[in-house]
Amino acid sequence: MADKSRPLTCKIGPSILNADLSNLEKACIQWVTDMADAGADQYTFHIEATDNPLALARKIREAGMKAGIGLKPGTPVEEVLPVVEAVDMVLVMTVEPGFGGQAFMADMMAKVEFLRRSFPHLDIEVDGGVGPATIDACAKAGANMIVSGSAVVKANDPRAVISQLRNSVVKEL
Structure with a gap:
């Protein structure tokens, strides 16, 4: 449930999808270490629940x-309305x-x-194709939690990219 007593904050979470997963344990440890050093706020591992998402949440x-629910591009936003009060965050997939x-x-x-207008205190995350060229659109729309994979992980300076993403979101909060 959205905590109406606290203001929204910005959280940046690089996607592990871009890590070298040939050795999952080593990749996770190294990836978390590298991304923490670069200023990441969160590390999210997604599970898929197609049956009874409300009970799982x-x-x-x-x-x-924390529980969240995600929307694939082809899923109407109205699909999350019955469960939005039971979750902490809604993820809008942008790929x-x-x-x-x-x-x-x-x-x-x-x-x-729509989600920001309807639920002003809800954490709204975006994931997919988010980077320096697209962050302003995400921030202006109302996303406060950002997952960025390729743009961060493949950057020469991941810390600078994370900082740019954060600055764009904070400016809109």
């Missing part, structure tokens, strides 16, 4: 973890999930704008 919260390096779908910003 409640169980996750009961376990003391088709599955692989990194895809082009950002700017038309997904309408979903972000």
